[in-house]
Amino acid sequence: xxxxSPITEAHHRWPLxxxxxDTDAGGIVFYANYLKFFERGRTEWLRSLELEQxxxxxxxxxxxxxxxxxxxxxxxxxxxxxxxxxxxxxxxSRATLDLHxxxxxxxxxxxxxxxxxxxxxxxxxxxxxxxxxxxxxxNVLPKP
Amino acid sequence: xxxxSPITEAHHRWPLxxxxxDTDAGGIVFYANYLKFFERGRTEWLRSLELEQxxxxxxxxxxxxxxxxxxxxxxxxxxxxxxxxxxxxxxxSRATLDLHxxxxxxxxxxxxxxxxxxxxxxxxxxxxxxxxxxxxxxNVLPKP
Amino acid sequence: xxxxSPITEAHHRWPLxxxxxDTDAGGIVFYANYLKFFERGRTEWLRSLELEQxxxxxxxxxxxxxxxxxxxxxxxxxxxxxxxxxxxxxxxSRATLDLHxxxxxxxxxxxxxxxxxxxxxxxxxxxxxxxxxxxxxxNVLPKP
Amino acid sequence: xxxxSPITEAHHRWPLxxxxxDTDAGGIVFYANYLKFFERGRTEWLRSLELEQxxxxxxxxxxxxxxxxxxxxxxxxxxxxxxxxxxxxxxxSRATLDLHxxxxxxxxxxxxxxxxxxxxxxxxxxxxxxxxxxxxxxNVLPKP
Numbered sequence: 073x074x075x076x077s078p079i080t081e082a083h084h085r086w087p088l089x090x091x092x093x094d095t096d097a098g099g100i101v102f103y104a105n106y107l108k109f110f111e112r113g114r115t116e117w118l119r120s121l122e123l124e125q126x127x128x129x130x131x132x133x134x135x136x137x138x139x140x141x142x143x144x145x146x147x148x149x150x151x152x153x154x155x156x157x158x159x160x161x162x163x164x165s166r167a168t169l170d171l172h173x174x175x176x177x178x179x180x181x182x183x184x185x186x187x188x189x190x191x192x193x194x195x196x197x198x199x200x201x202x203x204x205x206x207x208x209x210x211n212v213l214p215k216p
Numbered sequence: 217x218x219x220x221s222p223i224t225e226a227h228h229r230w231p232l233x234x235x236x237x238d239t240d241a242g243g244i245v246f247y248a249n250y251l252k253f254f255e256r257g258r259t260e261w262l263r264s265l266e267l268e269q270x271x272x273x274x275x276x277x278x279x280x281x282x283x284x285x286x287x288x289x290x291x292x293x294x295x296x297x298x299x300x301x302x303x304x305x306x307x308x309s310r311a312t313l314d315l316h317x318x319x320x321x322x323x324x325x326x327x328x329x330x331x332x333x334x335x336x337x338x339x340x341x342x343x344x345x346x347x348x349x350x351x352x353x354x355n356v357l358p359k360p
Numbered sequence: 361x362x363x364x365s366p367i368t369e370a371h372h373r374w375p376l377x378x379x380x381x382d383t384d385a386g387g388i389v390f391y392a393n394y395l396k397f398f399e400r401g402r403t404e405w406l407r408s409l410e411l412e413q414x415x416x417x418x419x420x421x422x423x424x425x426x427x428x429x430x431x432x433x434x435x436x437x438x439x440x441x442x443x444x445x446x447x448x449x450x451x452x453s454r455a456t457l458d459l460h461x462x463x464x465x466x467x468x469x470x471x472x473x474x475x476x477x478x479x480x481x482x483x484x485x486x487x488x489x490x491x492x493x494x495x496x497x498x499n500v501l502p503k504p
Numbered sequence: 505x506x507x508x509s510p511i512t513e514a515h516h517r518w519p520l521x522x523x524x525x526d527t528d529a530g531g532i533v534f535y536a537n538y539l540k541f542f543e544r545g546r547t548e549w550l551r552s553l554e555l556e557q558x559x560x561x562x563x564x565x566x567x568x569x570x571x572x573x574x575x576x577x578x579x580x581x582x583x584x585x586x587x588x589x590x591x592x593x594x595x596x597s598r599a600t601l602d603l604h605x606x607x608x609x610x611x612x613x614x615x616x617x618x619x620x621x622x623x624x625x626x627x628x629x630x631x632x633x634x635x636x637x638x639x640x641x642x643n644v645l646p647k648p
Contacts, residue, residue, distance in 0.1 A: 248392045
């Protein structure tokens with residue numbers, strides 16, 4: 073597994089702290105919990121575009137759901153570590169967004185703990201059928 | 217904190233296993249995760265009465281929500297431990313159930329790790345307003 | 361259950377946001393997850409006293425573990441809500457701390473969603489036996 | 505994304521139930537929680553080979569940590585659903601195992617909700633440096 077340099081200035085960044093809830097008996101952050109960090113990163117990236125998901129659900133009857141993830145775990149981290157989660161839109165398709173995300177130490181942002189390719193689909197909030205991304209979204213999403 | 221003997225034959229019992237997800241960097245089960253175990257115990261106790269909560273929500277527009285908990289943590293437990301979670305209805309009121317629950321080592325059921333008094337309220341699934349317990353529930357709940 | 365007014369100026373306060381990970385299929389924050397919020401509040405309160413738990417474990421071979429909780433759930437909250445978690449030391453004993461904590465809406469801090477009495481014990485990091493609180497801690501803890 | 509047929513008889517299978525803790529406000533299982541299900545599947549697969557991870561840590565000073573995941577989410581599932589998590593060793597290298605895992609509806613095992621390629625590395629429990637898989641492990645792991 074070659075490790076690319078996943079960090080760019082184009083990534084939206086959000087600070088995090090590692091709490092007891094995030095760790096496991098190995099003394100490090102449990103692997104599934106990075107997906108919580110990535111989700112917080114995506115949510116805050118959307119919020120930075122003035123898109124709140126609870127409101128999207130109520131007004132557009134749509135949800136973003138994850139359809140595919142590829143995550144590379146490079147180094148562990150521990151209780152009390154300060155982290156940065158970063159998010160960048162890589163590609164927009166008719167009904168999906170492809171994102172690149174990473175988690176790094178906040179004070180040493182070149183020390184990437186974990187990076188991921190994430191595909192999210194825009195689906196109907198009741199049926200979970202894929203829907204075309206509406207202008208409310210496409211008009212504010214950055215051009216990748 | 218005196219430790220009562222919380223175990224009775226009247227408790228519904230359900231087996232559990234401690235996985236990595238349940239532990240924290242202290243090497244033991246994280247305190248909030250016992251509330252997941254208690255929730256699984258209540259759900260399986262309801263299921264043993266042929267009450268499925270997804271169906272209750274669809275047919276009766278109601279949910280059980282927890283309104284008060286009192287939890288006493290007696291001893292820690294670790295990865296791979298086999299546990300039993302036990303649940304007993306103590307009191308039924310107009311809109312609430314009072315339950316007693318404990319978690320013990322499966323193979324030494326007198327070694328109680330944690331026990332709890334839990335009050336759950338029956339509420340409207342949209343407004344979360346308390347509702348009178350319907351006959352569908354009161355007819356099948358055991359007399360405490 | 362009478363609801364006292366649990367808010368005081370003496371509480372340490374910490375901001376939180378509700379993410380997807382915190383919610384459940386009822387559309388609200390899952391009851392166990394408030395204990396994560398309370399734990400974050402206690403950790404940040406300790407950090408405000410320059411006490412980092414990873415360092416305490418390494419230097420003093422001790423951990424704080426929760427020995428008893430009493431939580432009252434007053435109102436639900438939802439995805440995207442901004443919250444405040446507040447923490448106040450109520451009593452210090454030989455080997456335990458008693459804390460009062462609450463979670464409220466950030467922008468309406470009198471709307472308390474949940475409040476709790478939490479007892480934590482200082483224990484040996486390997487044996488989990490209670491230990492006397494060391495001067496490193498008692499010297500910096502506020503007088504309740 | 506074409507969906508391969510990921511199911512084989514060679515997969516170790518383990519039953520699961522969806523509880524409130526697993527769901528989110530979308531009404532479905534939260535995407536990170538499938539990684540908990542996969543972890544439980546791997547743990548139970550190891551246990552079926554008489555390998556308990558707490559004991560491995562104590563006797564061999566080693567841990568399995570996840571180094572890479574690729575997860576495809578095909579269909580959502582809901583509260584009360586009964587699931588099967590399946591695990592198969594695909595390849596053994598000097599210090600890593602490659603596994604294929606899927607989660608399906610228990611009563612319709614051809615309805616795959618999610619499948620994954622997971623690489624785990626055998627590392628030192630303190631330093632997290634990769635270690636050669638010891639004979640204790642290689643002697644009991646099935647030939648892929």
